[in-house]
Amino acid sequence: MSTPPDNFRLEQAAASDDSIQQVHDRLRSTKPDREHGYSKTPLILLGVMCTLVFFGSIYVAHYSIRFDPLVVNEHANREKPDDGTKKTFTRAELGKPVFIKNCMLCHQANGQGQPNIYPPLAGSEWVAGTEERIVRIILHGLNGPITVAGRDFNNVMAPLGTVLNDEQIANVISYIRSDWGNSGPEVEPSTVARVRAEAAAQKGPYTAEELLKIGN
Amino acid sequence: MKNGLLIFLGLFVLAALSWAVVLLAPHRQYGALAPAVDPLDGLQHPYGTSGLANQGRLVYQDLGCVTCHTQQVRHGSADLDRRWGTRPSYARDYVKDGRVFLGSSRLGPDLRNVGARLGDTATPAEYAEWFHKLLYAPGSVGAHKPAHAFLYEVRPIRPGQASAKALHLSGSAAPAAGHEVVPTHRAEALVAYLASLKDTYEYPVEAQVNAPAGKKEGGH
Amino acid sequence: MSSPAHSPEPVERAKNRAEQEQIDATAKWPVLAFLGSGLFWLFVGGVMQLAASIQTHSPGFLAACEWFTHGRLAPAAQNALVYGWGFNAAFAVGLWLMARLSAAALRHGGWLLVAGKFWNVGVLLGVGGILGGWSASYELLEFPRFVVLLLLASYALIGVWMVTTFSVRNTENVYASQWYLFAAAFFFPWLYSIAQVMLFKAPVAGTLQAIVNAWYVDGIYALWFIPLGLAVAYYFLPKLLGRPINLYYTAALGFWWLIAVGVLLSGIRLINAPVPVWVPTLGIAASLLLVLPLIVIGLNLLGTLGRDFGKALASPTLSFVSLSVLSFLLWGGLTIVTSMRGVAAGFQFTLGPSGLDWLALYGCFSLAAFGAANFIVPRLTGREWASPALLKAQFWAAALGLGLFTVASLVGGFGQGALLNNPAITSGELSAALAPWLAARSVALMLLLVSHLAFLLNLVWAVCPINSGKARAAAFAPPPDLKPAAEARS
Numbered sequence: 001m002s003t004p005p006d007n008f009r010l011e012q013a014a015a016s017d018d019s020i021q022q023v024h025d026r027l028r029s030t031k032p033d034r035e036h037g038y039s040k041t042p043l044i045l046l047g048v049m050c051t052l053v054f055f056g057s058i059y060v061a062h063y064s065i066r067f068d069p070l071v072v073n074e075h076a077n078r079e080k081p082d083d084g085t086k087k088t089f090t091r092a093e094l095g096k097p098v099f100i101k102n103c104m105l106c107h108q109a110n111g112q113g114q115p116n117i118y119p120p121l122a123g124s125e126w127v128a129g130t131e132e133r134i135v136r137i138i139l140h141g142l143n144g145p146i147t148v149a150g151r152d153f154n155n156v157m158a159p160l161g162t163v164l165n166d167e168q169i170a171n172v173i174s175y176i177r178s179d180w181g182n183s184g185p186e187v188e189p190s191t192v193a194r195v196r197a198e199a200a201a202q203k204g205p206y207t208a209e210e211l212l213k214i215g216n
Numbered sequence: 217m218k219n220g221l222l223i224f225l226g227l228f229v230l231a232a233l234s235w236a237v238v239l240l241a242p243h244r245q246y247g248a249l250a251p252a253v254d255p256l257d258g259l260q261h262p263y264g265t266s267g268l269a270n271q272g273r274l275v276y277q278d279l280g281c282v283t284c285h286t287q288q289v290r291h292g293s294a295d296l297d298r299r300w301g302t303r304p305s306y307a308r309d310y311v312k313d314g315r316v317f318l319g320s321s322r323l324g325p326d327l328r329n330v331g332a333r334l335g336d337t338a339t340p341a342e343y344a345e346w347f348h349k350l351l352y353a354p355g356s357v358g359a360h361k362p363a364h365a366f367l368y369e370v371r372p373i374r375p376g377q378a379s380a381k382a383l384h385l386s387g388s389a390a391p392a393a394g395h396e397v398v399p400t401h402r403a404e405a406l407v408a409y410l411a412s413l414k415d416t417y418e419y420p421v422e423a424q425v426n427a428p429a430g431k432k433e434g435g436h
Numbered sequence: 437m438s439s440p441a442h443s444p445e446p447v448e449r450a451k452n453r454a455e456q457e458q459i460d461a462t463a464k465w466p467v468l469a470f471l472g473s474g475l476f477w478l479f480v481g482g483v484m485q486l487a488a489s490i491q492t493h494s495p496g497f498l499a500a501c502e503w504f505t506h507g508r509l510a511p512a513a514q515n516a517l518v519y520g521w522g523f524n525a526a527f528a529v530g531l532w533l534m535a536r537l538s539a540a541a542l543r544h545g546g547w548l549l550v551a552g553k554f555w556n557v558g559v560l561l562g563v564g565g566i567l568g569g570w571s572a573s574y575e576l577l578e579f580p581r582f583v584v585l586l587l588l589a590s591y592a593l594i595g596v597w598m599v600t601t602f603s604v605r606n607t608e609n610v611y612a613s614q615w616y617l618f619a620a621a622f623f624f625p626w627l628y629s630i631a632q633v634m635l636f637k638a639p640v641a642g643t644l645q646a647i648v649n650a651w652y653v654d655g656i657y658a659l660w661f662i663p664l665g666l667a668v669a670y671y672f673l674p675k676l677l678g679r680p681i682n683l684y685y686t687a688a689l690g691f692w693w694l695i696a697v698g699v700l701l702s703g704i705r706l707i708n709a710p711v712p713v714w715v716p717t718l719g720i721a722a723s724l725l726l727v728l729p730l731i732v733i734g735l736n737l738l739g740t741l742g743r744d745f746g747k748a749l750a751s752p753t754l755s756f757v758s759l760s761v762l763s764f765l766l767w768g769g770l771t772i773v774t775s776m777r778g779v780a781a782g783f784q785f786t787l788g789p790s791g792l793d794w795l796a797l798y799g800c801f802s803l804a805a806f807g808a809a810n811f812i813v814p815r816l817t818g819r820e821w822a823s824p825a826l827l828k829a830q831f832w833a834a835a836l837g838l839g840l841f842t843v844a845s846l847v848g849g850f851g852q853g854a855l856l857n858n859p860a861i862t863s864g865e866l867s868a869a870l871a872p873w874l875a876a877r878s879v880a881l882m883l884l885l886v887s888h889l890a891f892l893l894n895l896v897w898a899v900c901p902i903n904s905g906k907a908r909a910a911a912f913a914p915p916p917d918l919k920p921a922a923e924a925r926s
Contacts, residue, residue: 219610220602220603220610220618223610223615223618223619224618224622226692227618227619227622227623227695228622230695230696230699231622231623231626231699233699233700234651234699234700235626235630237700237718238647238651238699238700238702238703238715238718239630239634239647239648239651242644242647242711242712242715243640243644245712246642246644246712247640247641247644248641249641249642277571277572277573278508278569278570278571278573279505279507279508279569280505280506280507280508280510280511280566280571280573280578281507282507282573283506283507283510283511284506284507286785288708288709288710290708290781291708293708293781293857294856294857294858294859297859298859304710305710306710307642307643307710307711307712308642309710310641310642310643310710311641311642313642315573315645316642316643316645316646317573318643318645318646318709318710319785320575320705320784320785320789321785321786321789321790322785322786322852322856323492323867323870324863325863354495358864359863359864360495360863360864360867360868361495362491362495362496362499362505362506363495363496363499364499364505365499365500366500366501366502366505
């Protein structure tokens with residue numbers, strides 16, 4: 001070599017691979033010699049480790065909110081709330097959507113029906129009266145003349161017995177008995193089931209005459 | 217460490233730990249999360265999209281919209297003040313989404329409720345018009361985003377057969393005289409997907425467990 | 437420079453040198469092939485990345501063509517850089533390093549070439565697939581499904597090579613670099629296959645997909661690229677400085693703690709996301725624990741470097757490796773700080789996180805790979821580097837580019853975060869405020885391309901003997917032995 005190799009063009013290694021491995025293997029377990037007996041570094045590192053794990057654990061405990069999968073807010077209440085979400089709805093509240101979906105078209109949202117066409121439910125004695133009649137109307141429908149709140153109607157109401165189950169019928173009757181100034185007791189699905197069984201033989205819609213013979 | 221086997225075992229344990237804690241545990245917790253059924257009307261929330269909106273989801277995916285747009289409304293943040301949503305996004309919102317595009321970059325605004333961005337009074341046609349403009353000529357509605365004009369067809373108006381779907385553009389964005397800009401099927405699908413993006417249902421369970429802790433909670 | 441106080445006989449040293457030359461000879465074509473293909477993807481990906489960056493502040497750029505719309509170009513660029521450049525460079529450097537440290541030749545290197553070819557075919561199909569509209573839309577997993585088995589099969593071959601080279605090692609001891617190489621080689625197939633199963637084969641529903649995706653992306657950076665960068669640093673610092681790693685007895689602690697943190701860190705990408713809140717909380721706690729490996733590895737590596745920054749700058753390898761170590765420490769520190777929820781609220785969804793990821797991929801890993809390549813290539817080709825000026829240009833352009841990119845991402849990112857959290861600021865005002873920082877990032881990427889061009893020129897002169905006058909034949913002096921710490925400091 002005429003000129004010393006330019007370090008930038010070619011970098012010479014300053015240590016052989018063998019010696020790197022051997023020296024480090026010896027260093028693996030030896031701490032550097034200190035004049036004063038022990039090396040502070042391991043203790044400091046141990047202290048750091050413990051501090052970090054401690055604070056990390058506190059952080060996890062504080063902000064995981066019972067590990068509840070539905071919580072996205074780290075500031076949510078860490079105590080489990082009482083299961084107030086299982087809000088029990090009254091039958092009237094549950095009946096309103098049924099009414100909206102199945103009855104509102106004809107009987108209208110204000111329960112007034114349409115004059116001379118569809119009878120009102122507000123102030124209707126058929127609603128306030130015995131379950132025997134109102135349940136049968138809903139189950140099998142109604143045909144022919146009927147007097148409701150002093151006015152006469154003559155139309156067809158489609159049967160809903162195959163569309164609504166007992167629970168839904170109970171709910172909707174409870175609803176129409178609670179709105180528009182009506183008042184009346186809630187109806188239980190068991191009552192509806194009983195009436196459904198008793199009226200099972202009925203073929204076709206009821207007429208007002210037939211219904212007036214049932215119940216009081 | 218002399219022993220390669222020891223290193224392997226250590227790494228394997230850590231890998232298994234990672235999988236179990238970070239992936240398996242959440243999966244066991246809410247992997248089967250179902251939509252909430254409203255007790256009053258019996259409807260499922262979220263209901264899921266179908267048809268054109270689902271195809272639009274695929275267009276969203278292949279065009280890589282997730283590169284610049286997130287779909288997550290953060291709780292207790294300016295996201296709600298910006299009306300990017302009426303409530304924070306919950307995990308349940310995404311269970312019917314197929315591929316979830318949560319996103320990690322907001323070069324553009326969050327899109328989780330973009331289907332409600334113009335408010336309740338805007339009609340679906342107005343939403344569609346706005347989305348089409350954003351995609352075809354964003355500059356015309358003041359948006360600083362790349363145009364996706366390749367999703368549209370500029371064609372001459374056939375005599376007496378102007379397309380009802382043509383975009384109403386003006387100014388520099390408008391096509392040459394006698395031409396109209398018509399969305400392709402992919403543009404319509406994408407717009408249908410965007411219009412379907414709105415999370416409005418208030419989940420009673422999520423709302424309750426995420427309610428902030430009362431003031432009587434000490435400190436922190 | 438060599439004081440033969442504890443060195444073996446000249447015959448032994450010459451024998452060591454001969455063995456190393458033999459190892460290098462078997463590694464030559466696989467390593468050069470991987471490096472070459474890596475460079476190809478570095479340019480392709482780099483140009484795409486630059487174009488995508490330009491699109492962020494000039495949205496009309498390339499907007500007319502569906503293939504280059506930003507939503508496709510940006511992921512294509514990222515995947516090209518990660519899987520094309522990152523993995524090829526990792527294979528090149530990792531295989532050479534493992535062969536040297538195991539004192540075992542790379543046998544049947546032809547298979548490695550085949551595996552590398554399939555890997556590159558897979559990446560090509562994947563990147564093309566993203567541009568063509570078959571993107572799967574998960575970060576770093578956008579490659580269409582037909583590419584997956586190809587990549588896994590190629591990796592299996594290459595990974596098997598790394599492991600068998602290690603298992604037939606002629607050395608008794610396992611050095612720190614080998615731990616990190618082992619860890620990286622071990623984790624990737626697990627990360628990739630589990631992510632593929634849980635996202636595509638038996639897809640999880642809802643935001644679990646985001647959890648899996650974040651786990652995978654975090655794994656790629658914290659468990660693949662960072663350990664590879666550290667492996668290079670742990671090897672080249674003693675190799676070129678002639679003194680052992682400072683406080684080496686703590687290195688094992690640093691290694692295991694870093695890996696343990698890395699496997700649990702992914703939650704920090706999901707802060708405020710619609711996932712169970714304990715997932716990001718766990719990630720934040722893990723990032724707090726990152727302090728310890730940062731301290732230990734910092735003591736190990738910066739402690740070895742000592743105050744020899746001048747010496748480092750005068751070395752084409754050490755300059756890159758030192759900057760890589762600094763990048764790692766900066767990445768770690770920033771990760772810890774930005775994972776704190778208060779800071780994260782103003783950092784997430786901005787330019788910032790992409791700047792951090794780039795610090796891991798480019799700062800920690802790529803710079804280390806360049807440094808390693810600057811050392812390895814002369815030993816494989818038997819030629820010196822032709823142009824020291826280009827080597828210096830490569831370093832300074834890379835350093836400036838990375839610095840500018842990091843600063844622009846952080847400052848721009850925090851600014852963007854503040855504006856995002858201010859409901860009065862509209863999207864239009866936000867874009868206007870962000871434009872200068874986005875432009876700065878584009879400039880930074882141009883600087884990086886300049887750096888890579890300088891490297892390419894030097895590499896071509898070194899590998900192709902066309903201009904044989906330029907690159908002189910290299911004369912290697914047998915390296916002396918490492919002195920244990922006590923004597924080295926005298």
